[in-house]
Amino acid sequence: MHSPLALVRDPAAEAAALSAHQGTHFVHDGSRSNESFDTLEHLVGVNLARLRAERQLSLDALARASGVSRAMLAQIESARSVPSIKVLCKVAAALKVSVSAFLRRHALNGFEHLPADRAARVVSADGRYSARSLYPDAEPAAAEFHELRIAPLHTEPGTRRAPGTTVNLVVSEGTLEVSVHEQRQLLATGDAIVFDADQPYSLRNPGDTEARAFRVTLNAETPPRWDVPPETLRHAAERVADAGR
Structure with missing residues (x-):
């Protein structure tokens, strides 16, 4: 069952990000x-x-x-x-x-400290799933890094992303069952999995203790050749049509 997610932020974190x-x-x-x-x-x-x-x-x-x-x-x-x-x-x-x-868009000291108590967290409505950002999320990033916590017997549906997006997930505590389309893979502590995130997937904790995992999402990059103005495509189509006459 899909669980609505809420974004939980610390006001101090927002102020710090804005200042930076x-x-x-x-x-x-x-x-x-x-x-x-x-x-x-x-x-x-x-x-x-x-x-x-x-x-x-x-x-x-x-x-x-x-x-x-x-x-x-x-x-x-x-x-x-x-x-x-x-x-x-x-x-x-x-x-x-x-x-x-x-x-780099880091602070002037060359790095950016991300305190755990100020991190942005996405939490399900029932509180049985949460994702904590482990990277500066004020700007779009090529890669996203999250810590996931999933309560016992809870299933969390994944959010489908753009084609070309890849997820790399490793279980740090407990067990997780990853379902991608109709295929399922059970992961024990220390196991990892890589899959395309443009397809339906879900994460289920089949155990009786909380499961923790770390997820790296590599966002898709649109090749420059795809960035073609509409008028260029229209002219190309017209030329193809003329050639066929």
């Missing part, structure tokens, strides 16, 4: 607007300045270590220029970090 992201606007509609590029410039610049400050390096010192000019580094930090991947690789090597460190 205040002043920065991220675009998620897939558009390639100037605003999205401005955001990227700002994000890279802030992270470069933070990483350089943490290592107590001057612009001149980082320029010597990376082979990137002082002027270019200053432009990047002031969000006046988006560096190429080649430039970022040189700077990352000098700072001994991954290139992806420049694209």
Whole structure:
């Protein structure tokens, strides 16, 4: 039986999330607007300045270590220029970090603490199922990480996601029965399963104690070739129709 879910949040967590992201606007509609590029410039610049400050390096010192000019580094930090991947690789090597460190939306200290008592939780109406976010969920993410708790003999239907979405689940305590379409798989403590999340599935705890599991959801990415304007598709269809006459 489907159980309605409610989102439970701590007001302090909401305030902290808002404060952490205040002043920065991220675009998620897939558009390639100037605003999205401005955001990227700002994000890279802030992270470069933070990483350089943490290592107590001057612009001149980082320029010597990376082979990137002082002027270019200053432009990047002031969000006046988006560096190429080649430039970022040189700077990352000098700072001994991954290139992806420049694209993180973490707090200024380089990480984001997620206290358990402030985490966002999705709880079923009867309280027999809950999912706790283990990742910053203020922004859309390519991967989602949740801790699940399922009461004895409770069945929780899964939410179908877009085609291409994958779920990787591991049981940390108890047992779980995962049903995907008509197939069922019983998982003991330590067992894991991977399945496509665009199909009907459910999680059932057949035991007499609470079951816990960790779920990683890898969200689908739409290939660029799918992002085709409607008028382009219409023109293509017209050309095919003309060719067949």
